[in-house]
Amino acid sequence: MVEKIVIIGGGPAGLSAAIYASREGFEPLVIAGFAAGGQLLLTTVVENFPGFPEGIDGPEIIVKMREQAEKFGTRFVNENVTAVDFSSRPYRILVDEKTYEAETVIIATGADAMLIGLESEKKFMGRGVSSCATCDGPFYKGKSVIVVGGGDSAMEEALFLTRFASSVKLVHRRDSFRASKIMQEKVLHDPKISVIWNTAVDEIKGDRKVESVVLKDVNTGQKNELPIDGVFVAIGHKPNTEIFKGKLEMDAKGYLVTKNEVETGMEGVFVAGDVYDSYYRQAVTASAGGVKAALKVREYFANHQ
């Protein structure tokens, strides 16, 4: 059987594409991955998702979107795609032993925030550790936080957090920033931000939520413990594009390159969400991307009857 649409990815981009495509009667197949749901599964309350004034838990958004997609006829498999073959039509999508064939494909595999790699970082994710200041900053009114990183994201997150936190410490592993000059200047002149240079986070401690971090001077190895309420990790993102290497155009960081927002160079292959968008990275913008991709698929079928 050749599927009309296969959507790869079960986060807000893939699920929004599925809702639209299934409502049009295309009965899409979503290959959602083992950890279906994407970055929203790592968050707790989401306060900026329109329509939920009381806030809604990230995983609950995924459950509801999935229900909505299923209601209109979307089918799901929770498996990881291991390879794709776009060299001839129908396109082939490989999942372990099985191969799916599709007339069109929407790629919504997302991106993952890079993490420092500490066990405690995972343990406290959503309970004091965050990889998104836009999402979680407002929870830290009057609290003290650190931001880890030295690139533009870390600068941007630190500056944003000054609106809420009483103090923001920027912890960077070297003695100079990678960020653009203008962002560095803003940070260095902000009275609420102090920089801790040449320092790595060695451990994150707490009982039920983050209470302190152990910082380590990378030159001397000396450690000291700093009481803190929040740890914002801003050391970059990695798009999930391994399986598309050599098949679709991507930039130096591995983000898919698109034209007209959602089109790849490959006919009938569309893109949505963080897998190409390294700038906005919000559930709502990813959702919007999914909708655009689904509408493009509709246009594709209208032109290929």
Ligand code: NAP
């Ligand atoms: P980035 O430029 O790759 O910077 C990552 C930072 O994290 C670097 O300072 C790096 O340290 C540090 N880092 C990496 N791994 C680490 C680890 N394991 N432990 C501790 N620190 C670690 O990533 P980004 O800041 O997310 O920016 C990504 C791209 O988006 C950039 O091109 C950036 O210019 C752009 N961006 C632009 C804006 C804006 O213009 N407003 C805002 C955000 C992002 P080292 O410096 O030592 O390598």
